[in-house]
Amino acid sequence: MSRVYVVGAGGIPVGKLTGKTMRAMAMEACRELFRKIDIVPDLVLVSNMSAEQFTGQNHLGVFFADQLGLTGLPAWRIEAACGSGGVAVHQAYIAIKSGLYDAVLVIGVEKMSEVPVSEATSYLAGASDIEWEISSGVTFAGLNALIARRYMHEHHVSSEDLLQFSLISHRNAVQNPLAMFRKPITIEEALNSKIVADPLRLYDCSPVSDGCATVLIVSEKVRKQHPSTNAMEIIASRVATDTISLQDRKNLCELRASETASRLAFKDAGISWKDIGAFEIHDAFSIMAALSIESLGITRKGEACRLAAEGQLEITADYPINTMGGLKARGHPVGATGVYQVLENYLQLTGQAGKNQVPDINYALAQNIGGSGATISINIGRRA
């Protein structure tokens, strides 16, 4: 089976991009990607959660392929809620491994900001169980709040402890030109931000965002034809699921899908979490950052906040997380997020992460979550 390489990436700055269409966003991201690289894809995969609701448009594979001048190519969309991006990268990995495709363009895109927030909230609820969870009146933030409350109770953790993850993401976003919030925040600001779903405050939550990120994923053959191109090898790619509803979980405070996917991925890769130089984790809510860190084995359950407080998750420390701002500060255009994460792994492993560069990095990991932990992908990159 062919090895799998990311040989290019391009993204647009995440934000409220009023008046900028999905088409324009994808054109801009792809222009950025293809500015540096001359490889024509043979497959286009689009990751998106809910464009039909946000914009009325679906059939996104051909929609973008056609727009990009790639009319004719096979193209389709992958959906796994907020986890769509990481799954699309996994999908591209499978396509290369199959030998049927040699160069897969993955376009992660979401246009969320031009509908009222109440509508966006209702669309995002589709990631959880409409019949059994949402019908009881809870929102998606509410589900995360339930988890946070339980975690705080079980592990004697405070709001202040959890908000440390948001502080890290904001600090790292300052130097990321693609980040939505390029400013540090203080713990006082965070603690004084309004309650979204008790105990989660505004600063525990990632923002509604528009964004588009792209990566080009190729076979060994294509990689060899373009030896001068900056490359990251994807050495492992796994997806796993858990129950979609919180009510069916054995334990609210663990991400079983992340444990499964990361265990398998580390086995495939032949490395451990200790080898990873940058962890891009899915901090859609601060509580998800804590659970994610623990699910990867970096620390025991209930201990993630301590790592944050001790400074061990900073770019210059042992276990850098969300080196380009994470979902909280880079922004969370849901279907695009997983692709932004892999783009960030790529920048780190090819020495293009600028002032956020992790020194001496050999491996990076992207962990992307759909729903409240229901679908989780792990993609591991190696310096090529």
Place this chain on the structure above:
Amino acid sequence: MSRVYVVGAGGIPVGKLTGKTMRAMAMEACRELFRKIDIVPDLVLVSNMSAEQFTGQNHLGVFFADQLGLTGLPAWRIEAACGSGGVAVHQAYIAIKSGLYDAVLVIGVEKMSEVPVSEATSYLAGASDIEWEISSGVTFAGLNALIARRYMHEHHVSSEDLLQFSLISHRNAVQNPLAMFRKPITIEEALNSKIVADPLRLYDCSPVSDGCATVLIVSEKVRKQHPSTNAMEIIASRVATDTISLQDRKNLCELRASETASRLAFKDAGISWKDIGAFEIHDAFSIMAALSIESLGITRKGEACRLAAEGQLEITADYPINTMGGLKARGHPVGATGVYQVLENYLQLTGQAGKNQVPDINYALAQNIGGSGATISINIGRRA
């Protein structure tokens, strides 16, 4: 690379299934599939066009995996509008070829009938170009009507000629227990049905439907472990695209994506259209049946209606089409349709097509269309 086999299929009767949820539909279809077979999948792929709009639910991969007791497995959704099903089967084919997966459960599902028709029409429009086509006031049926008008003009074909395809589908649906309309129609009824989008009448159009079809697609290894299981080999699987908008097509009256995908698929399979015993083609509208037949090479452009009139497309003739009723009469639950087609190929090639059985059949083909010809898949099956 492993060969790829369909070793089981299960579907529910298509119809207006008022009060039956997507969950219940999928459970019923999978119960039918797994009643006959004891293989546990390692991947779940869901094909669906627009459940988030029709039902509020997305994140369908884990939604169904969890419901089916397959919690933990990788699972995601494929979307290519009405072409989602055939693309999901292609996706499963890639997954088996990659060597990373051995048994892929494909669930095609759509629940359309519980919203007002005007809403359904607006959701279906998302398959075409919202900005450049739909904004001008045309509906999806309207786009097909434009094609039909042009085709009738160019090839001196009448409404009566085109409606022959609907008559064939209705005749074949009578004996299909999964079909929505199990009754023959006359040309008089068809010609007197109301205009939907001139020149297309109600009987030129497939119905808004609910349905769920499943197939289990496995590797050679798994196939060998279950030698007594009825099997169809997928010997070729291709997807191609065309422009999403009609305005950008060189010729309204040809399906370039179908020509490309079928040419490549026949080449991969090492056979020609003459070897195919059953063509399941995408007669969402009668005009699409005509274009599809021509795109596969069965006849020259403008000649498809003549084949129908001469009886050459009947089950007992040379080129049987839509042997189980096609989209027109089996029904068209959009994201499920392509999976129903492959299920029908499977029934034909394993001798389970009952009174609609094509005798001495060795190969069958499923052609599935997304949008007005924008995404087209071709899957070719062989008796195993």
